[in-house]
Amino acid sequence: xxxxxxxxxxxxxxxxxxxxxxxxxxxxxxxxxxxxxxxxxxxxxxxxxxxxxxxxxxxxxxxxxxxxxxxxxxxxxxxxxxxxxxxxxxxxxxxxxxxxxxx
Amino acid sequence: xxxxxxxxxxxxxxxxxxxxxxxxxxxxxxxxxxxxxxxxxxxxxxxxxxxxxxxxxxxxxxxxxxxxxxxxxxxxxxxxxxxxxxxxxxxxxxxxxxxxxxxxxxxxxxxxxxxxxxxxxxxxxxxxxxxxxxxxxxxxxxxx
Numbered sequence: 429x430x431x432x433x434x435x436x437x438x439x440x441x442x443x444x445x446x447x448x449x450x451x452x453x454x455x456x457x458x459x460x461x462x463x464x465x466x467x468x469x470x471x472x473x474x475x476x477x478x479x480x481x482x483x484x485x486x487x488x489x490x491x492x493x494x495x496x497x498x499x500x501x502x503x504x505x506x507x508x509x510x511x512x513x514x515x516x517x518x519x520x521x522x523x524x525x526x527x528x529x530x531x
Numbered sequence: 532x533x534x535x536x537x538x539x540x541x542x543x544x545x546x547x548x549x550x551x552x553x554x555x556x557x558x559x560x561x562x563x564x565x566x567x568x569x570x571x572x573x574x575x576x577x578x579x580x581x582x583x584x585x586x587x588x589x590x591x592x593x594x595x596x597x598x599x600x601x602x603x604x605x606x607x608x609x610x611x612x613x614x615x616x617x618x619x620x621x622x623x624x625x626x627x628x629x630x631x632x633x634x635x636x637x638x639x640x641x642x643x644x645x646x647x648x649x650x651x652x653x654x655x656x657x658x659x660x661x662x663x664x665x666x667x668x669x670x671x672x673x674x675x
Contacts, residue, residue, distance in 0.1 A: 451545035
């Protein structure tokens, strides 16, 4: 998993590239959490364009980061999820919690 | 008797999750699946193998067995571990239920397998292990 973060004021954009499964979950989680230690980040945008595979382990990572942002009164958005990934997101009801763009 | 079959076993290590779903997907290619059908198979297999590693062996050493079959237009994957087993299968299959919330699991593994495949069977015995059987007919979904 490759992660690329771009900061713009209170917003952090993270572009993911690779396969988000149980194997890559820990690295992805630790990477994002290290950046989120900066409490001035209030909005996290996760760009899924480069994610070629995701299963429910990936969903767990995203739901966990949603909780972190929610605790500090911030928000999380997801963009550019492919059809299969979108289906898992829909199934989980995550779209009632996070914003989603660029489908 | 299956028309074609494939059997592999591998260490229950997370780095083999990608390998297992790739192998299952490659084998299923003989049925000319659509991209969506192939993605469904890879995702469901990934969920089952991940469960074997996390819940079956709880990240301790163990072997995961995967048997795949092609019968006419139907793909079957049987994923088996000899790990801790599941006490209450119907509870484990509930959406959002996870026995390991501390690991930030979504609890959606079985729900995803059910949604992406035609049938899902789970057999388990505490202390003995778990067998997950996934079946999917290829070329059935006209909407894709």
